[in-house]
Amino acid sequence: MEMQAVERARMDVDVVCVGFGPAVGGFLTTVSREIPLEDGSFPQILCYERADDIAFGVSGVVTKGRGIRVSFPQLNPADVPMATPVTVEKVYYLLDAVGASRRSAALKAADAALRVSGALRDEAFELPYIPPFLEKHGGMVMSIGQFNQWVGQQVMMTGAAQIWPGSPVAAAIIEDDQVRGVLLADQGVDLAGNATGAFQPGMEVRAALTVVGDGPVGPVGRQLDAHFGLPPGNEQRDWAVGMKMVVDLPEGCNLPQGTVLHTFGYPEPEIFGFLYVHPENVASVGIFVPSWLENPVRTSYRYLQHFIQHPLLWKHLRGGRMRSWGAKTLNESGRRGEPWLVGDGYARIGEGSGSTNVLAGSGVDEAWMTGVQLGKAVLELWREGAPFTKDNLERTYTSLRRTSWLEEEALAAQHARDGFHRGVVPGMLGMALAGFSGGRLHLPGLPEHPMPTLEDFYSQRIPATELSLLKQEAQARGEALHDAVMNRCGWPDIPYDGQLLMTQQDALLLGGKVQAAPGYANHVRMKDEEVCARCGSMTCVEICSAQALSPGAPTPAFDREKCIHCGACIWNCEYHNVDFRAGAGGLHSAEN
Template identity: 30%
Template sequence: MGQDEPVDGIERDAMEFDVVVVGAGPAGLATAIRLKQLAAERSQDISVCVIEKGAEVGAHILSGAVIDPGALDELLPGWKENDPPAMTAATTDEVLFLSAAHQLKVPAWATPPAMQNHGNYIVSLAQLTRWLGGQAEALGVEIYPGFPAARVLYTAEGQVRGVVTGDMGLDRDGQPTDAFQPGMELLGRYTVFAEGSRGHLGRALIERFRLDADSDPQSYGIGIKELWEVRPEHFRPGLIVHTAGWPLDNATYGGGFIYHFGENRVAAGFVVGLNYQNPYLSPFEEFQRWKTHPALRGMFEGGRRLEYGARAITAGGLNALPKLVFPGGCLVGCDAGFLNAARIKGTHTAIKSGMLAAGALADALQAGRAHDELSAYPEAFRASWLYGELWKTRNFKAAMGKGLVMGTLLVGLDQTVFRGRLPVTLHVKKPDHLYLKPASECQPIEYPRPDGKLTFDRLSSVYLSGVNHGEQEPVHLRLKDPNVPTAINLPEYAGPEARYCPAAVYEYVEHEDGSGLRLQINAQNCVHCKTCDIKDPTQNIIWTPPEGGGGPGYSSM
């Protein structure tokens, strides 16, 4: 029952399961784990398949990451005794407001509750996700890494029936080679989409079923991260630092983070809201410049950069959550947008959303249902602590959209004074790509050259991401209209693709015949952050999954 097959007339093998989960991140694995737990408790036989586009579970997982362990306690009681990856207990919170040369430390009494991390842990989310994958497999979940879901399959009545995995062995033009292997149909009574932020199938489902008709436009950020090994004298285990202000201007949402964990490891990163206005802004260069601040640079001196990566963040919160269900499936985790941006945390919310979905799925399967709408899932969400937590921080993104000074005052009033119970709800009015101003209205930004010790260029950074794509495979970054970049983006917005991409995928180069500039897409550099899919001012770029296993290969991000 597939549609829009890439090669006509080919037969595809099919496998059937009770539940197909797309994405082996915390949300997808939590869904699978909880389904198997409920099956055992009820003596049900529930078959669960999880497919993952990364070469292995965790290969595409990137986060800060400080986790609230509450949802993990619910999912796997006693998990700490089951050999999880190394974790460092949070000991100290510091919130800094930066100017170009100075810092202002927020006193502990003024730190919003959402920014306090007592009881939380600093972890590598890639490693934690691999561990969760092992827990799922031990319960009988079938996990298939290296198999991206390419498109959704529907019944004749328009219900979601499953997915088809990507074809392999295509040439640059999308034609079969001698190594061609057609994708497989994975069919389920229900399909769960857990692709992470800006999932390409989640996006298509939201559009097809108009799941966002009653919600605010979704808001995103780009998070860029480096993992460092620092000198022992610069290491403070359990230290959590968040910064706001410089190098961003007052109108641009964003800030930095520094987490000390493990053995002399420091996770350092920078987030920029993708509603920024100046097309000359480069989130990558802002991050590099941020590290040079007098309050920060000393920590990196004598250290060694180990890994690099970037990922979009679904940050709209409760007001931007789409409808979670549709005939035959549901959205969980960041595919829906459960991140709590005010807390800068999404792992516990992703896990809880998967658990709530699993409860509704198990009930539906027990009742013999299939392909209908899982109304019990959003009902369970509204009755859960997850809804209560997101409701208390519902105003965060809209408040910070009013600028650093006004936004900080509003968030402080909402979170510190009213404890999340401000008697009004603020709303975001338009999607991120509509905030970009024409270049003629903005000031170019001159960024310093990297020194190769503290600051770096994009290509050397991409090398540390472990990214890998086949040289001859089709370009997975597609243009709806190939003329738009040079007809609109370059003359009106000064070619923002070359700056918002943190991996040097997009560059304007001279035509071979000297007739002008053209947009060159270096798809082999792509770290799957999805920023181009979100920020392109003309919405002309569509991110699609590359051949199975392609992309970054994060080990400790």
């Protein structure tokens, strides 16, 4: 990590946490309840969160809440704003309502069969039952922003931990392979990172234990992965962008509170979707655009707009109003992408530690549980007076994790989606095999391979010369290519209404309310200009959730006032050329 070589202020504490989300929430909730410790000591615990508020997270949360209920056994969902118990749960296969979806012959045949069967309503087929590994009955629908806020307020009121928002952590301090704390990002620098008159070097916060919970694409987690490597046999290759809207449902909408709809099949067969109904006629609706949608111009926002217009959803959503919007990266490799969970002086929790379960479609509760487990381990080590060495953390935290339901379910899920490397139908079959066999069976995947070129991918649909022209025109307009290509492939124009169907810019300003604090450097940079110059597809620009990256020369242009820190550019650059650092700002919505 390249930081300015300057003298830095230093502070010493007992525990420093990187990032505030459900994992660190679970950790702080667990330890703060036992402070002061039995011996009367009062360990100092700090948490630094990049976003401007602890409530600015994103997730489509429907959860069984098993981990959360470990911490809050008497939890009444009504105590948490926007939370409610699951009352109705359905799974739908969505057919292509507009004729533009990229479907294989097998899928088209299945669609045709469904159409003649009379089993469709609103271009959707309701699965006769919900696979047990997916179902959330007995769980709850939540807003991660409101949940984080609720948790954070309680933790801080104990006085046992401090959670500082607006404080990006640039890097872990690693000395002799031991993590000694963290380095906060420099302030008072220009966009290139050069010191200005108001330069304030990021502080060193040294700690006996560094808790890394900065999510699937957090800079500290990635730094540790780069430094220590992954455990033998583990790999991180499956990712997705999860993008959602929070919608005021129109008056007269009859969807009961607590309704949970899971969908697959549309707008592209690889894209899963959801609609969850919160209290007071508000819904979360969103999609997951996975890395195995091997389209070099993959996009999320445009697909989300088509998704909500699917007849099954549109009949409920039409006339509604977007009140919030956001996106995040999901680390879909889960257990198979697990990094070293602990080392001397540090522990990994949450999604960056491989806790997300793609088979259950669940991440928040699992992340919370990892935090609870680490919290218990830390309390045990404090009681023993034992240091936070790798061995001690393995003996306590790792072993707790390995013997819990978390590990059992993670192992069952770890190959569940491999089949998607071969296509959607094998993918669905693979999920079913893994789900019903508890992970004992699965369809094998394929070795990682380069994404097809733009020309190859569209060779059957758009002549190369026309594609080249579309690309030139989009670049001249300074825009991503996906809209032009999707229009050409038959996707209808979006009938903007300024309420629910709005431009990406309006979604940023009205829904995500994106801001970037002054005084920090650009957090997205391209490592090697020549790599960008050679890149034919610029998938980073296409996937960018917020139009923060746009075509440019020699590298794509970055506008940090639009960036929502979803991190999709990182894993969408097959040349690993995106240097995504710690940065301030992002979404200002507390409802996602």
